[in-house]
Amino acid sequence: MIQALRHRACTGWLVPCAMVGAMLTSAPARVLAADDPRIWLEKMNQALATRNYDGTFFHLSGGRIETMRIVHRVRAGRVMERLQSLDGPGREFVRNNDELTCYLPDQHTVLVEPRQDRGPFLGSLPRFGADTNQYYRLEALPDARVLGRTAHVIVVNPKDQFRFGYRLWLDEKTAMPLKTQLCDSRGEILEQILFARLDMPENIADSELAPAVKTDGMRWVRQGPALEAPSMGLSGFRASELPPGFKLTVEGAQTIGDATAPASHLVYSDGLATVSVFIEAQQPVAEAGVDASPSTSPSMPPEAPMQGLARVGSGYAFSTVVQGHQVTAVGEVPALTVEFIAHSVKSGADPASH
Amino acid sequence: MSEQIREQVSAFLDGELPSTETELLLKRLTRDGELRESFGRYALIGEALRGSNNALLTKGFASRVNLAIDGEAVPAASPVVATHAARWWRPLAGAAVVAGVAAVAIVAMQQRSLTVPGAVTGTATTAPATVADAPAAIPGGVSALLAADRQPGAASTREAISYTVPATPLETPAAAPTGRLSNGRLTNYMFAHSKYSYGLGQRGVLADLLIDDDEPAAAAREPAKPVPVRAAP
Numbered sequence: 211m212i213q214a215l216r217h218r219a220c221t222g223w224l225v226p227c228a229m230v231g232a233m234l235t236s237a238p239a240r241v242l243a244a245d246d247p248r249i250w251l252e253k254m255n256q257a258l259a260t261r262n263y264d265g266t267f268f269h270l271s272g273g274r275i276e277t278m279r280i281v282h283r284v285r286a287g288r289v290m291e292r293l294q295s296l297d298g299p300g301r302e303f304v305r306n307n308d309e310l311t312c313y314l315p316d317q318h319t320v321l322v323e324p325r326q327d328r329g330p331f332l333g334s335l336p337r338f339g340a341d342t343n344q345y346y347r348l349e350a351l352p353d354a355r356v357l358g359r360t361a362h363v364i365v366v367n368p369k370d371q372f373r374f375g376y377r378l379w380l381d382e383k384t385a386m387p388l389k390t391q392l393c394d395s396r397g398e399i400l401e402q403i404l405f406a407r408l409d410m411p412e413n414i415a416d417s418e419l420a421p422a423v424k425t426d427g428m429r430w431v432r433q434g435p436a437l438e439a440p441s442m443g444l445s446g447f448r449a450s451e452l453p454p455g456f457k458l459t460v461e462g463a464q465t466i467g468d469a470t471a472p473a474s475h476l477v478y479s480d481g482l483a484t485v486s487v488f489i490e491a492q493q494p495v496a497e498a499g500v501d502a503s504p505s506t507s508p509s510m511p512p513e514a515p516m517q518g519l520a521r522v523g524s525g526y527a528f529s530t531v532v533q534g535h536q537v538t539a540v541g542e543v544p545a546l547t548v549e550f551i552a553h554s555v556k557s558g559a560d561p562a563s564h
Numbered sequence: 565m566s567e568q569i570r571e572q573v574s575a576f577l578d579g580e581l582p583s584t585e586t587e588l589l590l591k592r593l594t595r596d597g598e599l600r601e602s603f604g605r606y607a608l609i610g611e612a613l614r615g616s617n618n619a620l621l622t623k624g625f626a627s628r629v630n631l632a633i634d635g636e637a638v639p640a641a642s643p644v645v646a647t648h649a650a651r652w653w654r655p656l657a658g659a660a661v662v663a664g665v666a667a668v669a670i671v672a673m674q675q676r677s678l679t680v681p682g683a684v685t686g687t688a689t690t691a692p693a694t695v696a697d698a699p700a701a702i703p704g705g706v707s708a709l710l711a712a713d714r715q716p717g718a719a720s721t722r723e724a725i726s727y728t729v730p731a732t733p734l735e736t737p738a739a740a741p742t743g744r745l746s747n748g749r750l751t752n753y754m755f756a757h758s759k760y761s762y763g764l765g766q767r768g769v770l771a772d773l774l775i776d777d778d779e780p781a782a783a784a785r786e787p788a789k790p791v792p793v794r795a796a797p
Contacts, residue, residue: 274601276600297593297595297597355579355580356579357579357583358579358580358581358582358583404577406576406589406593407583407590460760466753466756475756477760486761488753488756516749516750520750523754527753540753540754540757542761
């Protein structure tokens with residue numbers, strides 16, 4: 211399903227990293243105080259990526275709550291991580307360095323997929339510098355208590371309605387995020403992670419990283435990386451306008467689902483938030499319930515074009531049709547942002563300069 | 565919910581529950597779905613009354629929460645002012661009131677549904693068969709696997725609350741792929757997107773993929789009540 215993207219020469223996926231690097235080099239021009247929120251975010255990123263931890267947390271989103279367990283181990287430079295749903299269908303994700311295995315017992319299936327990103331499951335935030343500061347305001351609030359510990363409270367407030375913000379409660383001793391919230395520009399909480407238990411042992415046994423799922427009889431599906439270039443018909447599509455601060459950081463092509471042709475995948479980012487835009491040639495649409503396309507799977511009738519807005523996880527998706535192509539923008543951003551970007555996509559458009 | 569558990573939940577959300585009791589509460593929450601729902605609502609109310617550490621809350625939201633927990637009728641547009649209760653759960657008048665508060669809170673996430681002109685149903689229902697037929701790849705993508713247990717057009721209970729506001733009346737509401745990863749293509753898009761989103765955003769996507777969306781179909785099929793769409797600036 212997922213195939214690797216062709217990174218833009220010189221300005222591909224490395225761009226965000228370069229931006230982060232630039233932020234790093236520009237920010238420390240003056241010495242930051244020990245309690246500067248940027249220092250604490252850096253400590254958090256370090257802790258999430260380099261420490262061993264084993265915790266149980268609540269994930270609250272959309273009025274619903276799930277209990278999950280996270281185990282993260284770094285040993286001899288090798289990262290293993292396990293994310294497990296404790297009250298759901300027993301699904302688990304296990305990451306072994308750059309390979310992600312999804313155990314789906316309810317589907318009797320195991321998916322194995324390479325992951326280029328090596329960020330921890332619990333996530334991290336890019337460092338803040340001049341660019342990011344244009345669009346987000348970083349501040350520290352008075353300390354609070356979480357899990358019986360004192361926590362530094364860091365708030366990343368968006369300066370406009372095109373992006374979400376975060377609030378983080380970082381353990382005073384370890385800088386681990388004991389509680390995090392995703393908020394909109396009005397401060398309303400969209401998603402929350404709240405630890406109920408968090409241990410940081412020196413060693414974590416292999417058994418703690420082994421999936422609880424018994425895989426006997428399950429079907430294993432392995433996805434291999436395959437570089438693809440967008441087809442000629444898709445390569446010219448770009449967003450002609452972008453919300454302030456967003457830039458094209460990645461472009462490539464990948465096959466989505468069981469589509470017969472790869473979709474163009476464009477990634478736009480403001481350094482913190484990201485929006486993916488998928489552009490696919492529209493399949494011929496049969497009349498309702500009638501599959502008129504011989505090129506598609508007999509068990510998968512061609513899907514009708516999507517149009518409109520939907521909430522997906524903690525973000526939004528907006529889909530429209532542009533010049534006979536299905537254009538869908540998705541991301542952990544407000545509805546306004548995905549709608550803005552999707553509507554601006556055109557073939558042959560000059561790259562947006564924001 | 566007993567008074568003792570309520571105290572425990574409150575103390576936990578205040579960051580003051582001893583670790584031994586936290587373990588017990590966690591075990592209860594893991595096996596008690598009803599308690600989890602209550603916990604989620606209390607967490608939301610607690611954040612509202614605490615003002616989320618000075619974070620902005622809309623006046624309407626805070627005042628509605630306060631009115632709701634005081635047992636008063638919640639007007640469409642309330643005049644203001646959040647007060648800070650020492651124990652935010654104290655005035656909870658009952659499940660109906662709490663549910664009302666939750667519903668008010670969800671208004672913050674109002675949106676239009678994704679509409680499918682000439683909607684073709686069956687992404688969720690046809691995908692599993694496709695998966696079984698082709699072991700070398702993942703026809704239908706991740707969604708085919710993760711959404712296989714979802715019924716056609718069955719939005720979750722949460723969606724029934726959260727996803728209202730059709731931009732235009734849907735002729736076939738059961739076929740409208742509204743909301744949270746319920747549409748196969750959207751799930752695939754989000755999974756593909758997760759590789760390129762920064763950590764915290766990616767975490768949300770992965771967490772969603774872990775969750776079981778098996779909700780009562782009858783409740784899910786109830787037509788959503790329209791609420792005003794937030795105006796784009």
